[in-house]
Amino acid sequence: MGYKKIKKTEKAIPISVIKRLPIYHRYLNKLIDRDVEHISSKQLAEKLGVTASQIRQDLSHFGTFGQRGYGYRVNDLAKAIGEILGVNNKLHMVLVGAGNLGGAIINYPNFSKRGFIITAIFDNDPAKVGTKIAGCIVLSIDSLREYLESHAIDIGILAIPAEDTYEIVKIFEECNIKGLWNFAPVSLNLENVLVENVHISESLMTLAYQIKEMDE
Amino acid sequence: MGYKKIKKTEKAIPISVIKRLPIYHRYLNKLIDRDVEHISSKQLAEKLGVTASQIRQDLSHFGTFGQRGYGYRVNDLAKAIGEILGVNNKLHMVLVGAGNLGGAIINYPNFSKRGFIITAIFDNDPAKVGTKIAGCIVLSIDSLREYLESHAIDIGILAIPAEDTYEIVKIFEECNIKGLWNFAPVSLNLENVLVENVHISESLMTLAYQIKEMDE
DNA sequence: TAGATTGTTAATCGATTAACAATC
DNA sequence: TAGATTGTTAATCGATTAACAATC
Numbered sequence: 001m002g003y004k005k006i007k008k009t010e011k012a013i014p015i016s017v018i019k020r021l022p023i024y025h026r027y028l029n030k031l032i033d034r035d036v037e038h039i040s041s042k043q044l045a046e047k048l049g050v051t052a053s054q055i056r057q058d059l060s061h062f063g064t065f066g067q068r069g070y071g072y073r074v075n076d077l078a079k080a081i082g083e084i085l086g087v088n089n090k091l092h093m094v095l096v097g098a099g100n101l102g103g104a105i106i107n108y109p110n111f112s113k114r115g116f117i118i119t120a121i122f123d124n125d126p127a128k129v130g131t132k133i134a135g136c137i138v139l140s141i142d143s144l145r146e147y148l149e150s151h152a153i154d155i156g157i158l159a160i161p162a163e164d165t166y167e168i169v170k171i172f173e174e175c176n177i178k179g180l181w182n183f184a185p186v187s188l189n190l191e192n193v194l195v196e197n198v199h200i201s202e203s204l205m206t207l208a209y210q211i212k213e214m215d216e
Numbered sequence: 217m218g219y220k221k222i223k224k225t226e227k228a229i230p231i232s233v234i235k236r237l238p239i240y241h242r243y244l245n246k247l248i249d250r251d252v253e254h255i256s257s258k259q260l261a262e263k264l265g266v267t268a269s270q271i272r273q274d275l276s277h278f279g280t281f282g283q284r285g286y287g288y289r290v291n292d293l294a295k296a297i298g299e300i301l302g303v304n305n306k307l308h309m310v311l312v313g314a315g316n317l318g319g320a321i322i323n324y325p326n327f328s329k330r331g332f333i334i335t336a337i338f339d340n341d342p343a344k345v346g347t348k349i350a351g352c353i354v355l356s357i358d359s360l361r362e363y364l365e366s367h368a369i370d371i372g373i374l375a376i377p378a379e380d381t382y383e384i385v386k387i388f389e390e391c392n393i394k395g396l397w398n399f400a401p402v403s404l405n406l407e408n409v410l411v412e413n414v415h416i417s418e419s420l421m422t423l424a425y426q427i428k429e430m431d432e
Numbered sequence: 433t434a435g436a437t438t439g440t441t442a443a444t445c446g447a448t449t450a451a452c453a454a455t456c
Numbered sequence: 457t458a459g460a461t462t463g464t465t466a467a468t469c470g471a472t473t474a475a476c477a478a479t480c
Contacts, residue, residue: 016447018425022418023403030378040461049405052461053449060463068462069456085421086428100323104316108417109377109401116420154427161325178427181420185325187239189265194430196423200414201324202238204332204397205301207412209234211370211394212302214410232471256437268437269473276439284438285480 017058021081023048024055028078040071090115092152093181096168097159098123098131098138101183105159106134118157120147124164144168148175155179162186233274237297239264240271244294256287306331308368309397312384313375314339314347314354317399321375322350334373336363340380360384364391371395378402 027048031039041052048055059065065080066072082088095102098121106118121133124141131138139147147153148171156172158165158180165184172180172193179194188195243264247255257268264271275281281296282288298304311318314337322334337349340357347354355363363369364387372388374381374396381400388396388409395410404411 014447015422019415019418019422021425022421023415025421026401026418027403042461048403051449053451054447056461056463057448064463066462067456068454069460071461085425087421087424089424089428091424091427100316100320104320107316111417114417114421116424155423178430179423181423185242187243187264194423194426196419198414198416198419199235199239200321201327201330202235202242203412203414205238205241205303205330206231206235207371207395207397207410208305208307208332209237209301210410211307212305214394230471258437267473269475270471272437272439273472280439282438283480284478285436287437 011061013061017061020050020054020058021085024058025078025081025085025087028074028081031074032078036074038071038073039077041066043071087114090117091154093118093155093157094144094147094153095121095136095157095159096123096141096144097157097183098125098128098133099159102157102159103133105157105183106136116155119151119153122147141168145171145175148172148177153177155181158182158184160184227277229277233277236266236270236274237301240274241294241297241301241303244290244297247290248294252290254287254289255293257282259287303330306333307370309334309371309373310360310363310369311337311373311375312339312357312360313373313399314341314344314349315375318373318375319349321373321399322352335367335369338363357384361387361391364388364393369393371397374398374400376400 024044027044028039041055045052045055056066059077062080062084065077093116095106095118102121102123106121111118118136121136121138122141122144123129123138126140128138129140153175154177156168156177156179158168160168162185165182165186165188169180169188169190173190177193179196180188180190182188182195182197183200185201187197187199240260243260244255257271261268261271272282275293278296278300281293309332311322311334318337318339322337327334334352337352337354338357338360339345339354342356344354345356369391370393372384372393372395374384376384378401381398381402381404385396385404385406389406393409395412396404396406398404398411398413399416401417403413403415
């Protein structure tokens with residue numbers, strides 16, 4: 001509970017707004033690839049399954065980006081949202097867990113292009129230590145703390161089983177990590193660390209529920 | 217847009233409530249493993265980072281599950297939520313994309329225990345066709361349509377690149393799939409298919425934004 | 433019984449949508 | 457100019473929190 005820091009800007013931006021920005025950003029970049037020059041909030045809304053009003057309202061938190069009567073220049077808007085999100089800021093990350101999921105994350109497309117740099121991988125399986133995944137060497141989990149103490153790491157990625165989570169999270173907390181991107185099937189809520197829980201199996205259960213309801 | 221079907225029960229349950237149920241469910245099962253017999257909404261709320269009021273409000277959509285002055289029997293509540301979510305219903309799924317992410321999904325722990333059955337894997341890489349992943353054979357993407365037409369499949373899992381998504385989604389739509397669990401970096405919004413978009417890279421960008429804000 | 437905690441109603445808060453003047 | 461579409465304010469809608477009587 002409790003704010004870590006009061007923002008300087010007038011009002012805090014709702015997290016629901018922030019969560020939509022990357023979605024707008026991705027689609028705008030797709031439009032750039034297709035050489036689309038401009039788009040109205042209405043057209044964008046239809047493509048993304050939101051309302052035009054919501055897009056304009058969301059953007060208004062950050063400034064004015066369009067032209068009345070014309071819409072938005074795709075290039076300009078993509079760039080503006082990219083800047084808001086800080087897509088060009090470099091963030092250093094370490095991955096814990098060199099299993100299937102860890103491999104999938106590290107191989108995720110355009111990851112490094114977006115400024116996300118994985119500098120080391122850690123695993124507790126001696127058979128994996130010393131091997132390379134996507135050009136990055138796997139280190140022993142025993143060296144995680146020392147590594148964090150001697151490198152400036154922003155984000156820890158947890159791709160580990162639920163039962164190992166507590167122990168690993170403790171190390172990250174004690175080393176003052178800024179954020180954790182958590183794929184472990186555990187809901188993390190930490191006092192001093194920003195956490196993004198990727199609730200993979202929860203999302204499947206939500207889908208399953210909706211299918212069940214549809215069938216009556 | 218538009219509702220597919222009006223629910224028979226008095227009021228539709230908000231999706232925000234449904235999304236929290238699997239989180240409660242998972243933690244209750246953890247408590248069962250630890251032989252915890254009962255828990256109050258207050259205790260549960262503290263552990264999960266929500267309010268006690270919200271937990272009681274959420275549960276009240278489905279009935280009454282606790283005892284005043286005592287709290288909830290962990291076993292009973294876990295079972296009740298499990299039934300609401302339909303965790304014992306079998307759902308048949310096919311996975312499209314036998315890459316790292318596909319492998320991670322199919323190896324996700326307790327997947328099949330929860331009634332989620334992956335019956336086939338499809339890929340467009342001839343080198344992968346015929347191989348086995350987690351005991352399941354990889355078929356050619358060319359046979360997806362025929363497979364869907366001849367088997368009762370509830371959910372399609374998309375673990376494919378963005379550029380292949382449109383083509384594959386079309387097949388699923390035409391074969392009247394009930395739901396799609398989408399890991400491709402595209403926002404899907406379909407008229408007649410329930411979609412759960414797992415916005416992996418969007419969630420990282422959200423975390424990155426928050427870290428940037430924290431640093432001012 | 434006295435203390436605790438639910439289930440539920442009411443109050444608050446926040447987010448989405450609608451509407452429209454401004455203006456390109 | 458006329459038409460289109462923004463940016464923004466106001467209205468609506470929905471979700472969360474607070475409060476408390478019911479009751480174990």
